[in-house]
Amino acid sequence: MSSTLARSQFFFIKNNSILSITKSCSSSLCKASSRQVNKVSLETDSELCRQPAALLSSTNQSQLSAPLNSTTKRLFSTNSFNIGIRNNGLNNHTFQISKKKTSSSITEKFFNRGFSSLNSALTSSSTTTSAIYGSSTDSTSNPSISFDNSPSISKQESGKKRADKPLVNSSSSVGWWLLGTSGLVFGIVVLGGLTRLTESGLSITEWKPVTGTLPPLNEQQWIEEFEKYKLSPEFIQLNSHIDLDDFKFIFFMEWFHRLWGRAIGVIMIAPSVYFFAKRKTSRHINRRMVLLTALLGLQGVIGWWMVYSGLDQAQLDDRKSKPTVSQYRLTTHLGAAFLLYIGMFWTGLEILRENSWINNPKDAVKTFQKLQSPLLNPIRKISIGLVAFTFITAMTGGMVAGLDAGLIYNTFPKMGETWLPSSRELWDLQYTRKDDKSDWFFRNLFDNPTTVQLHHRVWATVTFFSVVGAHMYVNKYKAIIPKKAIRLMHGLMGIVTAQAALGITTLIYLVPISLGALHQAGAVALLTVCLAFAARLRKPRFPIILLINNLNRNLIKKNASKIKNL
Template sequence: MSADSLGTAGQAQDAKDREFIRSSRAMIRWWLYGVCFLILVMVVVGGATRLTESGLSITEWKPIHGVIPPLTEAEWQEELEKYRQIPEYQLINKGMSLDEFKFIFWWEWGHRLLGRVIGVAFFVPMVVFWASGRVEPWLKPRLVGGLALGGLQGFVGWWMVASGLVERTDVSQYRLATHLTLAFIIFAYLFWIARRLAPHAAPPADTRSALLPVGWVFTSLLFLQLFFGGLVAGLNAGFTYNTWPLMDGQMIPSGLLMQSPVWLNFFENVLTVQFQHRMVAYLLGAAAIFLVWRTCVVTDAKRIHLPAFHLAAFVFLQMVFGIVTLLGFGNYTGELSMHQLGVALVHQGFAVFVIAATIDYMAALKGQYPIRN
C-alpha cells in the first residue's frame, strides 16, 4: 500500500474516531443533564421535607433495606415507636396519630428514595458508557469524582439527621447548611462537565483572562450566599423579621452582635443570620450588574453576552422570590399554608437555576474540552 493510501486511510480513521467522540460526548452530556435535573428535584423535595418538619421521622440509616417502606400495621407501629423515642416527638409532637406520622414519614422516605434513584441513575449509565469505550480517559476520574461526591452526600445527609435524634428537636443548622451546599456543589460540578462537553469555541485568551477572575469571584460569592441560605433554613430564620426593605423597623437592626463570642452571631443569631443573607443578596445583585457591564466592555461576542444577561436576570428573579417568601411568612401561625410552602420551594429550587446560569457563563469562557486522540 502506498504512502498516500496509508495517509488517506489514517485521515479517514481519525475522522471516524472524532465522530465517535463527538457522539459519545453528546450522549454523556444529556445523561449528565438528566442527573442534574434529578438533583434539582432532590433540592425541592429536600426543602419540602424540611418545611413540613419530616426529616427526623426515620430514625435509622439503612441504605439498602430502607428502600422498602412499612407494609403492615405492625411495621408502621414499630416505626412510630422508634420516632416516639426522640426529643422531637416527646417535646413537640407528643400524641401524634399514626396517620399524622405517615404524612411526615412519606416525605422523608421519598427524599431518601430519590437519593438512591440518583445514585443508580449516575452509576449504571456510567458503567455502560465506560464499558462501551465512550468515556475518554481524561473524563474517567472526573466521573468517579462525581460518584464519590454522591456517596459523600449520602453520608452527610445521615450525619445531619443524626444531629436531631439526641438532645435536639431539630437538626444542626451547620450540618443542614453543609448538606444543602454540597448538593449545590454536586449540581455545579456535573453541570460544568456537561456544558464543557458541548461543542463551543472558547473566546480569545485576552477575553478569558479579563473575565474569568470576575466570574470566579462571583461564583465564590454565590456559594457563600447558598451556605448562608442553608443557615437561614436551619434556624427557621425566615419565619422572623418578615418585613422588607426594613428589618425590625431599621435598615441595620440592633442586636446583630449580641451573642458572645462575636463570631457566633453569624451562625446562631437568627437576626444576624437573616441580615447577612439579605446583605449578600444585595452584594450579589451588584456583582451581577458589574459582571454584565464588564463582559460587554471586554467583548462584543453574543455567545458570551447571552449567558451574562441570563445570570443577572436569574439573580434578580431569585431576589424577588426571596422577598416574596419572606413577606409570605409574615402571617405564619406555626403551620405552613400551601401558598407559603410553594413560594418557599420556588425560592430554594430556583437557586439551582442561578447556579446553572453561573456555570454556563464560566463554561462559555472556558470553551469545550479539547478532543484528544
C-alpha cells in the same frame, strides 16, 4: 545528509496506506521512495501554543508546505509512536514518528495520552470523513484518533492496540446523561427544601440504605414505625399531638427524599460503568466520574449525619436547641448537593460543547478566535466570581433555614424599624458555649439567628449587584463576547431579579412552604445560568485545539486536491 533533508516531513505510502514522519533520512532513501510517496507537510509552529486560533484560521496554501521548526521538534520528542486513525478496520492509516530520547514536556505527555474518537455526528459528514480518510467510508462507522507508542505492526494488531488507547473527547451521550442526572440533583435539592419546610426530616429514626428502600406495607409495620418515632425528642417535645395519619405524611416526605437519593445513585453508577466499558469517556472525564461518584456516596453519609444531630438528645442539650438538625450539618448537606450539581452540569456542558466543535470545525475556528481575545479575561474572572457569590449566598440561606432565621425581622429593606439591629442583639453572649465566653464572636456569627439573617441579606445584595455590574460590562464589550454568552447574561439578569423579589416576598410572608421551596429552586436556577455563562467563556483544551486544527487542515488539503484535479 543535507540540512534540507534533516527536516521532518510527512510521507504517504499508497501501497501500504501508511503515512510516516522521519526527523532525518538519507538522500538515497528519499530517491528510492520518491515514486511512491506524496509529501505532505506538518503545519506546526510556535503560534500553536501562543495563538492557536490564528493557526486554526490560517488557510494559506504556503503554510501547508511549511517545514518543521524548533517547536515542532519539541512536540514530537518521544522515542517512537504511531498516530492512527481507526475506522472499524477500514482505511487504516498510521503516522510513524521516530525520535531519540529527550526530556519530557507537556506536549509529550499529551501525545502519550492519545487523541480522541470523533463522534458519530462527525462520521456522518461525508466531506469531513473523506477529508480525514481520503476515501469514502461507511457513515455508520465510529472513527477515532489515537496515539500508539508501539512500532509499526500489522493492521489488525495495530487496530487492537489503538482500541485500548484513551480518548480525548467523550461521547455526546455521556454529556446528555450527565445533564439529565444533574436535573435529578436539582429536583432533590428542591425536595429537600420541602422536607425541611414540612418538618419531616426527623420522622425516620433509622438509617437503612438497602432495606429502607421499601416503606411500611401494612398497618402493623406502620404502628411499629410510629412507636419508634414516639421515642424521638421531636415527638416528645414538639409533636406529641399528632396521630398515625399525620405521621404517615411526614414519613412519606422523608422516605421519598431518601428514595430519590438512592435513584440518583443507581442512575449515576450503572451508566458510568457502561460508558467506561464501551470506551465512550475520555481519561480526564473518567477521573471526574470517580470523584462525582465518591461525592454522591459521601452525600448519603452526610445526610444521616445531619439527621442524627436532631435525634440525639445529648447533642441538642449541648447546642441548647429544640429538636432540629444542626445548621452546620444542614448547610454541609446542602453544599455537597450543590457541588455535586456543579460537577455534573459543568462536565456535561463541556462534553457537548467539545463535540459541537468537532461536528463543525470551521465554526469552531471562529469561536476559538473570540475566546483567545485578552479582552475576555476580565469577564471570564467575573463569571467565576458570580458562581462563587451564588454558592456562598445559597450556603448562608442554608444557615437561615437551619436556625429558622427567616421567621424574624420580616421587613425589607430595614430589619424592623432600623437598618441594622442593635449591637447587643447581633453579639449576644447567650449563644456562647464556653464558660469564659471566649467563643462569643464565632457563636454569634453562625448561631445567632439575627446575625445569620443579616449575613444572608448582605450576600444576596452583593450577588444581585454583581450580576447587574456584569450585565453592564457585557453590554459594553458585546462586540468581542460570544453571542450565546450575551444571551445567557440577559437571562441571568432576569433570574437574579426574580430571585431577589422572591426572597423578599418569602421573608415578608413568614416563609410559606410554596414560596420557600420556590426560593430554593431559584437559587439552583441562578447557579445553573451562572455556570452556563462561565462555560461559554472557557478556553478550549489544548488537545481539542490540535484536533480541530487537524480536521481543518485535512479539509483544506482535500479541497486543494480537488481544485488541482480540475
